[in-house]
Every structure is written in C-alpha cells, then in structure tokens.
Amino acid sequence: MELATPPGVLLESLPSLYVHLPFCKSRCRYCDFNAWVWKGQDLGRLVDALLQEAELRVPGLRPQTFFLGGGTPSLLPPEELLRLLQGLDAILDFRDSSLESSMEANPESFDEATAEAAVAGGLNRISIGAQSFRPPVLAAYDRPHGPEDIEKAVASARGAGFENLNLDLIFAFPGQDPLEWEADLNRALRLGPQHLSCYELTFEPGTPLTRKRDAGRMEEEDSDLCLHLFDRTLEICSEAGLDRYEISNFSLPGMACLHNLAGWRRLPLVGIGPGACGWGDGVHRKNISDPAAWQADLEGGGDGLEESSTPNSQTSAFEHLMMGLRLEKEGVRLSRVKESTGVNVEDLPGDPLALLVAEGLLEILSGPEGRVLRATPAGFPLLDHSLQRLLPEGRG
Amino acid sequence: MSKKLPLHRIRNFSIIAHIDHGKSTLADRLMEHAGAVDKNRSRDQLLDSMDLERERGITIKAASVALEVDVRGEMHLLNLIDTPGHVDFSYEVEKSLQACEGALLLIDAAQGIQAQTVANATLAMDQDMEVIPVLNKIDLPHARPEEVLEQLEHVLLLESESCISCSAKTGKGVEELIEAVVDRVPAPTGDQDNPLRALIFDAKYDEYRGVIVNLRMVDGVIRKGDMVHMLGAKADYEVLELGKFTPDPKPCDSLEPGEVGYLISNIKKLGDVHIGDTLTVQKGERASRLPGYREPQPMVWCGLYPVRSGDFENLRSALNTLKLNDSSLVFEPESSDALGFGFRCGFLGLLHMEIVQERLERESGLDIVQTAPTVPYEILMQGGNLHTIHSPGELPESNLYEEIREPVVTTHLLIPVEAIGAIMHLCSERRGRFLRQEHLSPTRVMLTWDLPLSEIIFDFYDKLKSGTRGYGTMNMDEPRFEAADLVKLRILVGGNEADALSIICHKEVAERRGRSVLRKLQKEIPRHQFEVALQASIGGKIVARESIRALSKNVTAKCYGGDITRKRKLLEQQKKGKKRMKSIGNVEVPQKAFLAVLSTDE
Numbered sequence: 001m002e003l004a005t006p007p008g009v010l011l012e013s014l015p016s017l018y019v020h021l022p023f024c025k026s027r028c029r030y031c032d033f034n035a036w037v038w039k040g041q042d043l044g045r046l047v048d049a050l051l052q053e054a055e056l057r058v059p060g061l062r063p064q065t066f067f068l069g070g071g072t073p074s075l076l077p078p079e080e081l082l083r084l085l086q087g088l089d090a091i092l093d094f095r096d097s098s099l100e101s102s103m104e105a106n107p108e109s110f111d112e113a114t115a116e117a118a119v120a121g122g123l124n125r126i127s128i129g130a131q132s133f134r135p136p137v138l139a140a141y142d143r144p145h146g147p148e149d150i151e152k153a154v155a156s157a158r159g160a161g162f163e164n165l166n167l168d169l170i171f172a173f174p175g176q177d178p179l180e181w182e183a184d185l186n187r188a189l190r191l192g193p194q195h196l197s198c199y200e201l202t203f204e205p206g207t208p209l210t211r212k213r214d215a216g217r218m219e220e221e222d223s224d225l226c227l228h229l230f231d232r233t234l235e236i237c238s239e240a241g242l243d244r245y246e247i248s249n250f251s252l253p254g255m256a257c258l259h260n261l262a263g264w265r266r267l268p269l270v271g272i273g274p275g276a277c278g279w280g281d282g283v284h285r286k287n288i289s290d291p292a293a294w295q296a297d298l299e300g301g302g303d304g305l306e307e308s309s310t311p312n313s314q315t316s317a318f319e320h321l322m323m324g325l326r327l328e329k330e331g332v333r334l335s336r337v338k339e340s341t342g343v344n345v346e347d348l349p350g351d352p353l354a355l356l357v358a359e360g361l362l363e364i365l366s367g368p369e370g371r372v373l374r375a376t377p378a379g380f381p382l383l384d385h386s387l388q389r390l391l392p393e394g395r396g
Numbered sequence: 397m398s399k400k401l402p403l404h405r406i407r408n409f410s411i412i413a414h415i416d417h418g419k420s421t422l423a424d425r426l427m428e429h430a431g432a433v434d435k436n437r438s439r440d441q442l443l444d445s446m447d448l449e450r451e452r453g454i455t456i457k458a459a460s461v462a463l464e465v466d467v468r469g470e471m472h473l474l475n476l477i478d479t480p481g482h483v484d485f486s487y488e489v490e491k492s493l494q495a496c497e498g499a500l501l502l503i504d505a506a507q508g509i510q511a512q513t514v515a516n517a518t519l520a521m522d523q524d525m526e527v528i529p530v531l532n533k534i535d536l537p538h539a540r541p542e543e544v545l546e547q548l549e550h551v552l553l554l555e556s557e558s559c560i561s562c563s564a565k566t567g568k569g570v571e572e573l574i575e576a577v578v579d580r581v582p583a584p585t586g587d588q589d590n591p592l593r594a595l596i597f598d599a600k601y602d603e604y605r606g607v608i609v610n611l612r613m614v615d616g617v618i619r620k621g622d623m624v625h626m627l628g629a630k631a632d633y634e635v636l637e638l639g640k641f642t643p644d645p646k647p648c649d650s651l652e653p654g655e656v657g658y659l660i661s662n663i664k665k666l667g668d669v670h671i672g673d674t675l676t677v678q679k680g681e682r683a684s685r686l687p688g689y690r691e692p693q694p695m696v697w698c699g700l701y702p703v704r705s706g707d708f709e710n711l712r713s714a715l716n717t718l719k720l721n722d723s724s725l726v727f728e729p730e731s732s733d734a735l736g737f738g739f740r741c742g743f744l745g746l747l748h749m750e751i752v753q754e755r756l757e758r759e760s761g762l763d764i765v766q767t768a769p770t771v772p773y774e775i776l777m778q779g780g781n782l783h784t785i786h787s788p789g790e791l792p793e794s795n796l797y798e799e800i801r802e803p804v805v806t807t808h809l810l811i812p813v814e815a816i817g818a819i820m821h822l823c824s825e826r827r828g829r830f831l832r833q834e835h836l837s838p839t840r841v842m843l844t845w846d847l848p849l850s851e852i853i854f855d856f857y858d859k860l861k862s863g864t865r866g867y868g869t870m871n872m873d874e875p876r877f878e879a880a881d882l883v884k885l886r887i888l889v890g891g892n893e894a895d896a897l898s899i900i901c902h903k904e905v906a907e908r909r910g911r912s913v914l915r916k917l918q919k920e921i922p923r924h925q926f927e928v929a930l931q932a933s934i935g936g937k938i939v940a941r942e943s944i945r946a947l948s949k950n951v952t953a954k955c956y957g958g959d960i961t962r963k964r965k966l967l968e969q970q971k972k973g974k975k976r977m978k979s980i981g982n983v984e985v986p987q988k989a990f991l992a993v994l995s996t997d998e
Binding site (some may be wrong): 016018060079189199200202205223224226227230247248260262264265266267269271275276278279284309315319322323359363380381382383384385388389391 | 511848853923925926945947948949950951953954955956957958959962964966967969970971973
C-alpha cells in the first residue's frame with residue numbers, strides 16, 4: 001500500500017495544533033468559514049488573547065504539527081505575527097516538536113516582511129490562497145487581489161526561505177470553459193509549488209454565492225463537467241509530478257500536508273482561537289465563534305469554549321470513515337476505528353459496508369497493517385453517496 | 397312554527413344553477429323575506445355559513461330551510477332544499493331534487509346558460525318537476541336578458557314568459573318569485589294515516605351529536621321517541637330529536653307529510669345511513685321503498701400512501717374521520733412493491749378526489765404519495781364472469797379475460813362558436829364519439845360527445861378551458877361501461893416493474909403514452925450514482941426506453957479536521973431529503989414522479 005507519508009512519521013498519540021486568526025480584508029462570496037471582515041479591531045489584543053488561551057489550556061503541548069489558519073493570518077502586521085509565533089513557541093515548544101509548521105496567507109497581504117517574520121517565527125510551510133488567475137473569476141468571488149499578487153506572494157515566500165509551498169485553487173466556476181481551468185492549473189504549476197489544493201466550487205449553505213444560485217441567477221455546473229475537470233486535474237498534476245493523496249490535495253512525493261493528514265486520520269487536535277474546533281479522548285470541543293465574544297470571554301477569565309460534546313460510538317466511528325475515506329490510497333484502517341471507538345464497522349446494522357463493497361464503490365484490502373477500507377476509483381468521486389449510506393440511523 | 401299547516405300550504409323546492417350564478421345569495425334573500433333571519437345579521441350567504449350553524453354545541457350545515465311566508469294573506473311553509481354546488485356528475489344533485497316538487501332554475505343574465513344549467517334543468521324535468529326559470533343579476537350593466545331568454549326557449553324548451561327576473565343582490569323580484577313558488581310548484585301529496593314513509597335525502601356528521609339525518613316526509617307521522625326502521629340499511633333506531641332548520645336547528649315534537657326536517661338518533665357513522673333510503677316504522681305495517689334512487693359509484697380511483705411507512709395507521713384513521721362526513725368516499729388497504737402499504741381510494745369524480753385530498757393533508761398533516769388516478773374497469777373473464785378492478789395492478793393476464801370495458805360518459809360541452817374546431821379536435825383526439833351540435837345562440841354552441849372517462853381525467857378540463865379562453869363549461873351524465881381495445885402499459889425503473897406507475901390505456905396510444913411517461917420520469921427522478929434505465933412495456937414487449945444518466949460526482953470538496961461536525965450534519969440533512977422519497981429497487985423516486993403518468997405532453 002502506498003501511503004502519502006510513512007506511517008511512523010505521524011504518531012497516533014500526539015496532538016496537532018491549530019490556531020485560528022478570524023479576520024479577512026473582505027469576505028469571499030463562496031466562503032462559509034468562521035471569517036470576519038477586519039474593521040480595525042486591535043490585532044495586538046487578539047494576539048494576547050490567543051496566547052492567553054494557549055497558556056490556559058495547553059502549556060507544554062509539544063504538538064507534532066502546527067497550522068496557523070484563518071481567516072487571513074497574513075493580515076497580522078509582521079511584528080504581531082512574530083510575537084504570536086514566539087509566544088506560542090514559549091508556551092508550547094512547537095518549533096522543536098513539530099514536523100511541519102504551516103501558515104495560510106493571502107496574496108494581497110503576504111509581502112517580504114510578513115514572509116520573513118513567518119520564517120523567523122519558526123514556520124516552514126506556506127499555503128497561499130490563489131484560487132484563480134483569471135481577473136473576472138477573482139472579481140466574481142470578491143477576492144481582494146489580482147493574478148500578479150499571487151506571483152509576488154510566491155516570490156516573497158521563496159525569498160524568505162519557504163521550501164514547502166502550497167497554492168489553493170478553485171475549479172468549476174459556473175460557465176467556465178474547461179480549458180480556462182487547465183490554463184489556471186498550468187500557471188500555478190509553473191510557480192513550482194510542492195503542494196496544490198484544487199477545490200471544486202462548493203455552494204455552501206448561507207453564502208452569497210448559494211443565495212445567488214437559489215435565486216436562479218447562477219447555475220451550478222453539471223456533475224459530468226465537474227468530473228471531467230476533476231479527472232483533468234489529476235492528469236495534469238500527475239504529469240507535473242504531483243500525486244493526489246486526498247480528494248482535493250496533490251503533492252510532490254513526501255510533501256503531503258502532515259497537519260491535514262493528521263486530521264483525516266482523526267488524530268488528536270487542539271484548536272485555539274475564535275470558532276476553532278478540537279478533538280481528543282472522544283470529545284469534540286468548539287470555541288466561541290464571534291472574535292469579540294471569544295476575546296471578551298478570555299479576558300474575563302473564561303476559556304473561550306462554546307460547547308463540548310461527546311458523540312456516541314457509532315457517530316465517532318462514522319467520523320473516522322468520513323475523514324479517512326478521503327485519503328484515496330491510504331483509506332481507513334478498520335482496527336484503528338475499532339480501537340478508537342469500540343465499533344466494528346463491518347458489523348453495522350443492515351451491513352451497509354458490504355452493500356457498498358458489492359456495488360463497487362468501496363473496497364476492503366488486507367495488508368500488513370490489517371484490514372483497510374477505501375474508496376474504489378469509481379467510488380471515490382461519489383464518496384458522499386457512500387457516506388450517506390454509512391451514516392448511523394439515530395442522531396449522534 | 398307552533399301550528400301545523402295543511403299540506404296544500406306546503407311547497408318543497410330547490411334552487412339549481414351553474415356555479416356562481418347566485419344560488420347562495422338568492423337563498424339569503426328568500427330567508428330574509430321570510431323573516432327567517434334578521435336583516436341586520438350582516439353575514440351574507442347564510443345557508444353556507446358555518447358560524448350560524450352552531451347551536452347548543454352542535455354544528456350542522458343546513459341541508460334545508462323551512463320558511464314561513466305570508467302570500468296574499470295566507471301563511472305558507474316553503475322548504476328550500478339545498479343542492480350540492482360542486483359536483484362531478486349531474487346525478488349527484490338527484491338526491492336533493494327527489495325531496496322536491498319544484499325547482500328554481502337560476503341563470504346569470506350576463507353569463508347565460510352554462511353546461512350545468514342544462515344538466516340540472518334536464519335532471520329536474522326528467523323527474524317531472526315544475527321548473528321555474530329565474531334570470532338573476534338583471535341589474536348588471538352587461539346583462540343580456542333577451543339573448544338568455546332565447547337560449548332558454550331554444551335549448552331547454554322553457555317558455556320565456558314563464559321566466560321571472562330578479563336581482564338576488566338587491567332583492568328586486570324576490571316577492572314575485574315567492575308567489576310563483578306558491579302558485580306553480582305543486583303541493584306535496586301524502587297521507588298521515590298511511591304507514592310512515594320518509595326519504596333520507598342528506599346526512600351530516602356532527603362531532604357532538606353523531607349523524608344528523610335530513611328527512612322529507614311523504615306519509616305518516618314521525619314523533620320523538622318513535623322506533624324507526626331504515627328499509628335499505630335494515631337498521632332500527634330510536635328518534636332522539638326531531639327538528640327543522642330555520643336555518644338554525646329548531647327541535648319539534650313531530651314531522652308530518654310534506655314537511656322537511658332533521659332526525660338525530662344514536663347513529664355513529666355516516667356510512668350507516670344510505671342517502672336515498674326510506675325510513676318507516678320498526679313495528680307494525682311498513683311502507684314500501686321510495687323509487688328511483690341509485691347509489692353513486694366511485695368513478696375515479698387512486699392509491700394514497702404515507703411517505704413514512706410508520707404512518708399507515710395514521711392514514712387509516714384520517715380516512716375514517718373523513719368518511720364520517722363523506723359516505724361516498726371508499727377505501728381499502730392495498731400494497732405496492734414500490735410504495736409499501738397504503739389505501740386504494742374511490743371518489744365520485746376528480747373534483748371529489750381533489751376535495752378529499754386537500755382535506756386529508758390539511759386535517760391530518762400527513763405526507764402522502766398519491767398515485768395517478770384511474771377509472772374502474774369491468775373485466776369480462778373467460779367463462780363469462782364480470783368483475784370490476786380499481787387499479788391497473790389488478791388486471792389479470794391477457795389470456796384470462798375476453799374483454800375490458802371502460803366507463804364512457806355522455807359529455808355536454810358549452811362553448812363559444814369560435815372554439816368549435818379546437819374542442820372537436822380535442823374530443824376526437826381523446827377517442828370521443830360525436831353525438832350532436834346545437835346552437836344556443838349565434839355565439840354559443842353545445843357539443844355532445846361520448847368520451848371515455850379515462851380520457852377526461854387526463855387534463856381534459858384544463859384543455860377545454862384553454863381551448864375556449866376560459867369560457868367553456870362541461871357537464872357529464874352518468875357513466876356506463878363499454879368494451880374497448882385496452883392494454884396495460886407497464887413501467888420499469890432500473891429493471892424493476894413499478895406497479896404504482898402502470899396504467900391501462902388504449903392500444904393505439906399506448907406507445908406514445910409510454911414514451912411521454914418515460915420522458916416525464918426522466919425529469920422527475922434525480923440522478924443516481926448509477927445509470928437508471930426506464931422502460932415501458934406492453935404484454936412483455938418493450939415499446940419505449942430512456943435512461944437517466946449516472947450522477948458522476950458527489951463528494952465534498954473541502955473537509956478538514958476542524959469541520960467534522962458541520963460536514964457530518966450536512967450529510968445527515970442530505971440523507972433526510974432522500975428519505976422522503978420512495979424507492980423502486982435501489983432507485984429513489986420523489987413523490988411527484990408518481991403522477992408522471994398523467995402527463996400527456998403532446
């Protein structure tokens with residue numbers, strides 16, 4: 001079995017750390033993340049609160065991966081970025097413990113100074129939200145940058161010493177010619193990224209884009225065309241030496257994003273910052289989403305927590321499948337699901353797994369690591385269908 | 397109403413009219429004139445109003461009103477008997493007319509004679525009733541009384557001099573109308589010394605009092621406390637309460653020949669009372685049954701299935717509740733491979749079906765899948781047995797029967813002359829047989845066609861309305877069964893026969909129907925992760941095929957460690973949406989696809 005990274009690299013017992021920076025320059029029309037338009041809120045106080053939460057909840061964490069996401073972390077002035085990273089390192093010792101330390105950046109706000117602060121703060125991987133190289137598409141998404149800003153941001157990252165670089169791209173913009181997507185992809189590849197995330201445009205509930213579609217002013221692309229673009233993406237990336245290891249993620253050999261891999265493998269995760277989610281010891285934890293409310297809670301002596309919940313074992317097992325089946329080649333090790341949740345997914349009521357295997361959508365392989373469940377090539381683009389059938393009947 | 401009036405002072409009459417020609421308004425004016433209601437009670441259309449039917453905790457929709465009026469110095473009792481307004485077939489009006497000796501034929505002076513005017517008038521004249529034509533809305537600026545009077549003479553052979561003009565809205569002409577009722581409608585005949593004989597012409601279910609029976613007395617006297625017998629239902633009851641509607645229910649001690657009133661006993665279900673039945677005494681000399689009444693047969697059938705299979709018993713109890721108030725609704729449990737357990741329901745006609753479904757959904761709150769309506773068919777089996785089927789699924793193998801007979805109705809279509817071509821074309825396309833064409837006036841014509849009822853239930857009425865720019869009206873006589881060259885069209889979804897989608901149709905159109913049903917299904921069934929084959933077959937031979945392309949991609953693009961709960965909930969929601977569909981094999985079929993066979997898309 002070909003794994004995106006050798007199994008020994010990420011340890012099942014060790015946590016990953018995610019830190020959320022909630023502000024953006026503007027709101028993208030497709031985005032349903034916990035992102036807030038920055039209207040001059042005090043970013044220094046935000047950094048204080050992030051450090052305060054880390055100190056309060058996870059001093060000495062020593063995470064095996066670290067990811068600073070958003071929002072737009074590159075919105076932080078270089079000195080605040082550096083203060084955040086150094087502060088976190090003092091509390092958590094991530095520079096020594098992490099195999100990979102990433103940060104998300106937006107092209108309009110990632111200049112040389114920010115890139116240098118990121119490197120000085122101990123980061124070794126940068127993920128730039130390019131999305132598209134076509135001005136009309138960027139405009140339709142309300143992205144606050146142009147194609148040339150992407151190239152400048154990549155140059156800043158390289159100049160500061162980032163050797164591991166990812167670009168985020170979106171395909172299947174309604175009405176787009178398939179060749180335009182191929183051109184976008186090729187232009188991204190010419191920048192020499194170690195990693196690409198290529199997302200099909202998703203009409204998430206509640207976004208301006210979805211409202212536009214629901215009002216009949218925009219039509220989603222037909223699934224045949226989406227599959228064609230999905231397949232073309234794989235071909236073009238393969239030719240450039242980038243392998244697909246997850247639905248939307250491609251990398252040079254050995255350059256898969258370890259932090260995200262840990263998530264798909266359901267390894268423990270600590271989330272710091274407004275709306276950040278975490279997971280460990282069978283408990284889901286979610287912070288207060290509103291940055292002001294989260295900050296006020298911490299400043300008032302609280303821990304920023306909105307809710308924690310303990311899903312039942314069936315739901316936990318399903319979450320293992322939901323995440324792990326996204327890993328195209330790796331799949332889910334069934335013994336690990338059993339160990340982690342107590343549920344044998346080959347023994348579910350009505351045996352949906354056997355049906356899905358019989359229908360050729362999923363397959364079970366036996367290897368040195370035990371029985372592994374994964375999607376077949378035919379079933380991979382239809383994963384949501386399989387997952388719906390694997391959902392436990394009651395509510396978790 | 398203390399003193400009983402002699403028979404010759406009693407008149408029993410109905411108002412018959414096309415919908416919206418002013419029947420309810422005229423009834424209000426007559427009641428006001430008789431002082432039955434206070435003029436200051438500003439509510440219009442008293443006979444229809446539910447608020448006024450509340451008295452002592454009972455709600456009754458008055459089926460009749462007893463009016464005491466002074467005509468030329470003598471008190472008369474006029475019983476106005478209500479006829480149902482919205483009917484599929486004209487014979488549904490019959491039960492009310494049987495309780496009367498005369499009828500006011502109300503015609504809108506602007507709209508003129510319509511299909512139901514003709515049908516109802518014919519029905520009344522066939523029963524030898526006195527028909528008094530009344531021109532209503534004469535004060536409207538676009539009233540054209542001369543033209544309507546000419547239609548009256550020409551179409552109904554009623555003398556225009558016999559016609560009375562009025563305005564039900566203003567009350568103009570109402571007094572003259574009352575005099576005409578007294579002068580022209582014959583007084584009822586009957587003998588109080590004969591054995592009790594009364595016609596049950598209507599019944600309503602009341603939540604608190606049980607069934608309230610409407611009676612028209614013919615012979616004998618009925619008193620509170622009597623034991624009575626229903627000849628047709630073969631059931632005995634004690635008379636707990638007698639009364640008259642004035643229009644509020646007013647109890648009385650007895651009812652005598654010619655009178656119209658109500659009876660309350662301990663009757664629990666409307667189904668226990670047969671409309672048209674004869675009431676007589678339990679002990680002693682019994683009267684013979686009153687003639688001429690036929691039980692209306694359900695002519696439109698469809699399957700009703702709960703979306704959630706656990707709701708089967710809830711649907712049964714909802715249907716039982718409706719049946720308490722609507723004895724013409726019939727239903728029996730049936731099961732379908734595709735839809736599970738449900739009920740096959742029979743209705744008098746399409747209109748009746750719509751009313752029942754609307755009430756069912758509103759009153760029960762259940763999610764219901766309806767299969768396409770079908771007519772009943774008579775199957776002449778090898779060996780000569782005749783039996784009736786109510787769903788295409790019941791049709792035996794073709795080698796087991798000799799012929800299929802379908803209901804055919806003589807249909808009267810009243811249309812503007814310029815629509816003749818379009819409507820003639822529509823009728824012949826629907827396998828109609830042309831009978832005659834009569835000109836009512838230079839602008840209006842009545843076409844009479846024999847049409848298979850099954851062709852009428854497929855959007856015929858809509859086509860009539862669009863073909864006549866809304867001016868066409870139609871009326872159907874009682875259906876009869878005739879042999880026809882019919883076949884069963886089976887629909888296969890993903891290789892599995894969808895029993896709930898099969899239809900019986902004429903051999904000549906079967907292929908075309910098959911294709912159009914498949915095209916409709918292609919639009920209604922969402923794409924699956926595999927290709928779905930759609931086929932139509934007749935007698936084992938595939939006559940049409942289509943396919944629904946496989947859904948090629950269905951996977952969440954972006955899902956990371958922090959989003960787990962949210963993404964799982966999204967999947968749960970999507971799954972819930974699918975659960976509201978029914979599956980045929982492994983194909984999920986939404987509710988409205990089951991009506992696909994109704995589509996004609998010519």
